[in-house]
Amino acid sequence: MGLVVQKYGGSSVADAEGIKRVAKRVVDAKKNGHQVVVVVSAMGDTTDELIDLAGQVSPIPAxxxxxxxxxxxxxxxxxxxxxxxxxLGHAAQSFTGSQAGVITDSVHNKARIIDVTPGRIRTSIDEGNIAIVAGFQGVSQEGKNITTLGRGGSDTTAVALAAALDAEVCEIYTDVDGVFTADPRVVKKAQKIDWISFEDMLELASSGSKVLLHRCVEYARRYNIPIHVRSSFSGLQGTWVSNEPQGDRKVEQAIISGVAHDTSEAKITVVGVPDKPGEAASIFRAIADSGVNIDMIVQNVSAASTGLTDISFTLPKAEGRKAIDALEKTRSAIGFDSLRYDDQIAKISLVGAGMKTNPGVTAAFFEALSDAGVNIELISTSEIRISVVTRADDANESVRAVHTAFGLDSDTDEAVVYGGTGR
Amino acid sequence: MGLVVQKYGGSSVADAEGIKRVAKRVVDAKKNGHQVVVVVSAMGDTTDELIDLAGQVSPIPAxxxxxxxxxxxxxxxxxxxxxxxxxLGHAAQSFTGSQAGVITDSVHNKARIIDVTPGRIRTSIDEGNIAIVAGFQGVSQEGKNITTLGRGGSDTTAVALAAALDAEVCEIYTDVDGVFTADPRVVKKAQKIDWISFEDMLELASSGSKVLLHRCVEYARRYNIPIHVRSSFSGLQGTWVSNEPQGDRKVEQAIISGVAHDTSEAKITVVGVPDKPGEAASIFRAIADSGVNIDMIVQNVSAASTGLTDISFTLPKAEGRKAIDALEKTRSAIGFDSLRYDDQIAKISLVGAGMKTNPGVTAAFFEALSDAGVNIELISTSEIRISVVTRADDANESVRAVHTAFGLDSDTDEAVVYGGTGR
Structure with missing residues (x-):
């Protein structure tokens, strides 16, 4: 029996009852012979309440x-x-991120972990304690200031500690049963995935699945730490995320892992861009300099007669204003006609490593959408993912149609509640 | 203009409005040319809420x-x-007790400060920042664990930092205008004291005055740090506590500084103790071993005919049960008759260095109580204090009578609200 890192999100420790339930679960792992390190988020709405307080004393908190x-x-x-x-009669010690040796860069509010020196944690668990570590936080290498890791940071803390301590597994406890083939709020017949590869999970995470954040999965893949996403409210097996299915978890790799959708993005179309070298570069340099992250980019071939082309890209709605402002400033230099901003879009993505070796997947995907009467506005693909942009109103119907077309529907309705993971 | 340490209690920072009001006051001190270090308590009821949460998960929190x-x-x-x-446009940095160099022993929940190494604070203020330090907390020399200093700990943090930084003054901001000649809730004509010596303040603090705790005043006296107790809600001068009145604060030393009362104590009388050497020692050894702190001790001469004597002492009501249990256990060994427990008592104390050289004070004190029809149950004196125990019901009347008798009444009714200082 080796070392287990368990992470509990804010919804799992929302009140005293939740904390006691988590304590029992942690003690069970210890009783089973594991060394246990627990990473914990803030209780329920605590973080939002603190953010609200900060807003009351200062419009732009430092x-x-x-x-x-x-x-x-x-x-x-x-x-x-x-x-x-x-x-419950077991020895436990709690440690701040700083005490646990979570060393970060100095970028406050979204610091990156650059090293983990878990000496105190190692000593504590070797002395028989269960070590509890504050998620989401660290201390900067320069200046020794307290930093936070941004949204989803506690998951990253857990994976980073698991890597530094050479843990057997990093268990991410949340308020859902695992990763599903689609959002169960949208698709009643969505199924829990028993095992998924790091690669497919990364694509799902960047396509709108909110159970695990991209950054956390990326970290786990780099250090090859198996993640087990499961519910803190049940004893069920959840979803294993790892390089290969292991032990009694042997399952066949599915052709398609799941369907993800994302309605948090907007689309900007730059209309009438002169079709000559350097124009696209100028546009995306302007966007990048404004600090906006973009997702899909599509440029159609220009109509030969005009010498003009349209460039479309998607980006988080929250950054729409900033991007438009940045582009307007460079309008005369770049010389485009106009900008179109559209925040009534959805991105629907089909993810699965199997599509590399199954040539019919793309066609079947488009047919399913067509049969459902859904119009496709943009298309973008990677080796193991196809994404399309549709009208936001078509999102749910699109996800259901694709889920059914690829045989992902379960035989029975699942009775699960699907929600966020805290941070 | 030198360095000023300001301390704000929980009631001064109870909400966002309070924090903004404190910020303005801090900035004013900085604008006046001072280097400013601020020690702050938890907001309003935060600490009590956290204690309540702890009680919900564990009956005896570690x-x-x-x-x-x-x-x-x-x-x-x-x-x-x-x-x-x-x-407000001024540079500020906040520091935990640990970051501020507040080093304590390892006695959790009531640690004592054993050293202050304020290197980071010094650097911060020398760079032009206002340094904000968490009160009430430190880090243990051994083990580097987070400790707290117990009730009133933030005041001690402020005085300790003032000493380590060689501050000009330690300003304790609270929700009252200063130290009064008696509790203004009881004595309408109580007056704010402009200046009081460390010695008199120590006696008042141990006699029931709650504005400053004994430990904080003791620390200030040892390092000769003037304390200025004042309201965070007004711009008024408060009460200076120091060795000698200085500068424009020259005031004559009053014969009597004030009248304090304390209704938080109980009285235990050990009845029928054999009047022979070692009996009192055995009783108080039993009490001490149970961890109970006692206050006044009175033993009457024994009635020659019986060879038995009674020993009475006072102690915090909260520790009554523990003391009785400890005494019962040693009953047969000590050989007393019975125990009497009485929690309906009050302690009335008259404090003033002037009483050393004014022989009539004790007589006048007893006459005032007698004229008010108050019966005295116990008497205890120090060089600059006389305390008596009366019935709890007589407390307010006693304080008023003594206050008037010693000419402490103001000419006008003061309009102040008197309360605790947070911690």
Whole structure:
């Protein structure tokens, strides 16, 4: 029996009852002979309440102080969890990100982990303790200031600790049963995935699946740490994310892992761009300099008679204003006709490593959408993913149609509630 | 203009409005040319809410984890205060007790400061920042664990930092205008004291005055740091506590500084103790071993005919049960008759260095009580204090009578609200 890192999100420790339930589960793992390190998020809405408080005293809270503020949330939940575990008769010690050796860069509010020096954690568990670590936070290498890792940061803390401690598995406990073939709120017959490869999980995460964040999966893949996503409210097996299915988890790789959808993006079309070298570069340099992250990019061949072309791209709705402003400023230099902004779009993605060796997948995907009467506005593909942009109103119908067409529907309706993972 | 340490209690930073008001006051001190270090308590009821949460997960929360939990409170208030100050256009940085170099022993929940190494604070203020420090907390020399200093700990943090940084003054901001000649809730004509010596303040603090805790005043006296207790809600001068009145604060030393009362104690009388050497020692050894702190001790001469004597002492009501249990256990060994427990008592104390050289004070004190029809149950004196125990019901009347008798009444009714200082 080796070392297990368990991570519990905010919804799992939302109140005293939740903390006691988590404590029991942690103790069970210890009783089974594991060394246990627990990473915990802030309780329920604590973080949002702190953000609200910050907004009341300052319209633009400073990064360093904002991080100092937010890290209070995990401090509360980790101390309470340690107390609850001790109350069950087991030794426990809680550690801040700094005490746990989570070293980050100095980018406040979205720091990146650059090293983990888990000496105190190792000592603590070797002395028989269950170690509780505050998720989402670290300490900067320069300046020794408290930093936070941004949304989903606790999952990354857990995976990074699992890597540094050479853990057997990193268990991510959340309020859903695992990763599903589609969002169960949209597709009643969505099925829990028993095993999924890192690669497919990365594509799902960047296509709108919210169970695991891209960054966390990327970290796990780099250090080859198996992730087990499961519910803290049941004893069921969840979804294993790893390089290869192992042990009694041997399952056949599915051709298609799942269907993801994302309605958080908007589309900008730059109309009438002179079709000559350097124009696209100028446009995306302007966007990049404004700090906006873009997703899909599509450029159609230009109509030969005009010498003009249209370039479309998608980006988070929240960054729409910034991108439009940046483009308007460069309008005369670039020389395009106009900008179209459209935030009533959805992105539908089909993900599966099997599509590499199954040539009919793309055609079947488009046929399913066509049969459902859904118009496709943009298309973009990777080796193991096809994404299309449709009208936002068509999103749910599109996901259901594709899910059925690829034989992903379960025989019975699943009774699950699907939600976020805290952070 | 030198360095000023300001401390704000929980009631001063109870909400966003309070934090913004404090920020303005801090900035004013900076604008006046001072270097400013601010020590801040947790917001309003935060600490009590955290204690309540701890009680929900564990009946007896562990010391180390309890401290980790409670220190979240100051983390929140200090970060918010730093943000609010930055929002006024001034540079500010917040520091935990550990970052500020507050080194303590390892006694969780009531640690004592054993050293302050304020290197980071010094650097921060020398760079032009206002430094905000979390009160009430430190880090243990051994083990580097987070500790808390117990009730009133933030005041001690402020005085300790003031000493380590060689500050001009330590300003303690609270929700009252200063130290009064008696509790203004009881004595309408109580007057604010402009200046009081460390010695008199120590006696008042140990006699029931709650504005400053004994430990904080003791620390200030040892390092000769003037304390200025004042309201965070007004711009008024408060009460200076120092060795000698200085500068324009020259005031004559009053014969009597004030009248304090305390209704938080109970009285235990050990009846029928054999009047021979070692009996009192055995009784108080039993009490001490149970961890109970006692206050006044009175033993009457024994009635020659019986060879038995009675020993009475006072102690905090909260520790009554423990003391009785400890005494019952040693009953046969000590050989007393019975125990009497009485929690309907009040302690009335008259404090003033002037009584050393004014022989009539004791007589006048007893006459005032007698004229008010108050019966005295116990008497105890120090060089600059006389305390008596009366019935709890007589407390307010006693304080008023003594206050008037010693000419402490103001000519006008003061319009102040008197309350606690947070921690």
């Amino acid at each position: 990064g360093r102080e904002f991080d100092m503020l937010l890290t209070a949330g995990e401090r509360i939940s980790m101390a309470l969890l340690a107390m609850a575990i001790k109350n | 010391g180390r984890e309890f401290d980790m939990l409670l220190t979240a409170g100051e983390r929140i208030s200090m970060a918010l205060l730093a943000m609010a100050i930055k929002n």
